[in-house]
Amino acid sequence: MNGDDLRFGVLGPLTVHSGARGAMQLRSPKYRIVLAALLLAPGRTVPVAELAEAVWGTRPPADARRALQLHILRVRAAFAQSRLAPVIVSDPGGYRIDVDPGTVDTGSLARLLGEADAAAHRDDPDAEAAALRGALTLWRGEPLCDVPSDLLHRTYVPALDKQRLSILTRFHDLGLRLGRLDETAESALQYLGRYPLAEPLWRQLVTALHRAGRRADALQAYERARQRFADDLAVAPGPALRQLHASVLADRLVTADRAGPPGVPRQVPNAIAGFVARTAELRQLEALVGGGDRRPVAVTGTGGIGKTALAAYVARRAADTFPDGQLWIDLRGYDARPALPPAQALTILLGSLGVPGTLLPADLDGLTRRYRSVMAGRRALVVLDNARDAAQVRALLPGRSPSLVLVTSRRTLGDMTGGHVLRLGPFDRAAGRALLVERLGAARVERESAAADGIVELCEGLPLALAVAAARALAHPAVPLARLHRQLRYVDAPLDRFAGSDARADVRTVLSWSYLALRPRAAALLRRLGQQPGLIVRECFAADRAALDELVEAHLITERRAGAFGMHPLVHAYAAEQPGGRQHGLGGGERGRAAELAGRR
Known part of the structure; x- marks a missing residue:
């Protein structure tokens, strides 16, 4: 790795800093885009097409490759002018920044979260809180706020924002557990300016104020939350916050398991619009889910084959079979974000089941035992979506319970003890056409039958590719399907046909998560x-x-x-x-x- 003592920042304005030579300025917005795109994937070759889209969006110059080469040369020249080590490397098909990921603030973030997890495992809440506090200080504002790239903002900023909020809630839960009430209240109040509709922050603020003996302030904080939700969303606060309000009104400190949100969790997402085909697989999966066999069921297949869509469809249809609720968690096994560790997944599941974070064990074994105790006797459906492998799943199995676990994964999960495995393959031509009919309407497909069949053929039976093509046709109802077929057919690379602004709807990106694993x-x-x-x-x-x-x-x-x-x-x-x-x-x-x-x- 190159880079001497260089440090890079993307969690705010883009920064390049050397301890010996100070900060380096990149005044051109396009140069900042190029550098940021490389820093967000340190050590990985970023294809020329991806860099070009980051810089120019959907309107690249005629010779984008040459223009990009010039930008790379000028960024390298800026490093040389500042007497900094050369770090941008040319690779076949793209460019790579040759630095240790730990020199980028996102790498420091991953390291600190690892330290927090290690501290939690050895039951050292003070060290865990210190690591989380360090992680929060890495944010210097809105990520990439001076990098004007729609692609980079769509791809990275929402996930980073979600991660920041997750760290915050974990940090505040620790503060409540350690009795740092004033610090927690002050921090929650500060970050509510950034996340005014984050109900967990409101709950932590009200709890901290109430436990600190500031009952009037706690009631006032709840009223502010209620008004904010009413004004912005036209809804009332959720059941957990309302129950907390009732406890404050009764001047009752909330410390028991019953403090969790009441009611039955119903977390399954809406079934994906236009769900079609899969008749045989649907019949088999519904028999497994609706029958008396409570061994775990895994739906497997390559990326984009429709595992999540099938699981959501079946789970919603089976709701009455599981009166104690349906839990759904994305394990992020194949994702731009790191996979969810079992301990974090158990913390989320237990929170959904009403167990407050302040009462959770700090180690994985303790969390697993607590989860199985809570699940004992419950008749619930637990959907573990996007699992990396069987090791990520094992701790999330509820043991002896009338509940059922449904897993989706790109791996076969053949070593998932005693479970059933249902493998999904590509659509045939009839199923692909049925998806287009469902999405676009029978009249439009029948009117241009040959073009529709051509689109189906180019999608090669991959439901995600079909969905991308259908979405384009749906977005341009006046454009003939024949024109869309020509646009898909005459592209330089097959995967360019199915590129999307959303990483989860971009076939190349979805396949890359399997390759990188x-x-x-x-x-x-x-x-x-x-x-x-x-x-x-x-x-x-x-x-x-x-x-x-x-x-x-x-x-x-x-x-x-x-x-x-x-x-x-x-x-x-x-x-x-x-x-x-x-x-x-x-x-x-x-x-x-x-x-x-x-x-x-």
Whole structure:
């Protein structure tokens, strides 16, 4: 790694600072965009197309690659002029900033959160609070506030903002636990200026004031919250805050488990509009969820295949089967954000079940025991969406309970003890057309039947790709489907057809989360496969069986028959884009042998 004593900041205005040479200024907004885009992915090659979109949005110059090269040269020149180490490296297909992630404030944030988790594990609340306080001081304002890039703001700022609020609520819960009432009240009041509709902050403010003997101030704080929710959202505060208000009115300190929010949790998101097909899988999954078998059920498949949509659809239909509620948590196993540790997931689940944070154990074993005790006798559905692997799931299983756990994951989760596994594959042509009919209406699809079939074919049976294409058609109802078909067909790269402003709706980004989770040998094998002309590869081509098994486990390839493995066309397109595929691939003679063994679907 390069960088000497450089430090970088994106949690506020963009900053570059050297302990020996001071701060470096980048006056051009476009230069700040380029540097920020690289700093948000330290050590990772950022493709030219992604950088160009960050700088110019949807209207790049005619020769965007050349214009971007000039911007990179000028940023490098700014580093040289400030006598700072060169840190921007050119890679095949893009650029990379070669610095230790810990020199960027987002890396420092991850380190401090790791220290907080370690302190919580050893039951050291003072050290945990100190680490969280340090994490909060890293924010110097709105992230990227002087970086005028719509793409970077859409992709990163909401997640960073959500993370900041999560750290705040955890810090305040610790303050209440440690009796730091005035400090907690002052901090909650300060941050409510930034998050005026964050109900957890209002609860912590009211609790801190009440416990400090400031009952009148606590009642006044609740009235301010009530008025704010009424003015901005036309709703009343939630049940937890209303119950807290009742406790303050009765001058009753809230310290028992019963202080949690009353009522039955109903957390399943709305079923995705236009849910179609999956008749056989739907019948099988509903039989598992609605039957008496309470072993966990896993819905698996590659990214964008529709696992979450199917789980939400089934969970909502099965609501009456689980009278004690439905819990839903995104484990962020494949996401731009770090995966949710089991201890944090248990804290969220227990909070949803009414257990206050102040009464939670500090270690994973204690949280697991508490969770299983609370779940004992409950008949609830727990949906663990987007699980990384079985290890992330095990602590979240409720043990002996009439409740059921439904998991979605890109991995097969075959080692999830005693569970059922339902694997989702691509849509066939009829199912793809049915999705377009559901989203766009039968009349429009029938009117341009050939174009609709062409769009379905280009989407290669991937529901996410179909959803992206349908969303574009829906956004432009006057544009003929034939024109959309031409736009999708005549692009330089297949994955460019399905790019979206939302990372979760961008097929390339969604597939990248699977690729980045691979171990190096499996990632290298995927890159090799991306350079081969066929979509089927024989086992003898891939000598590393362990790497091959990992790709199967991650649903990046499938074993279609003994010794023959298939790859979805869009996964193949993604693998072909990855830098280093040819360098890590085969020699000319070996490639010829691989091409001979490979064949089309």
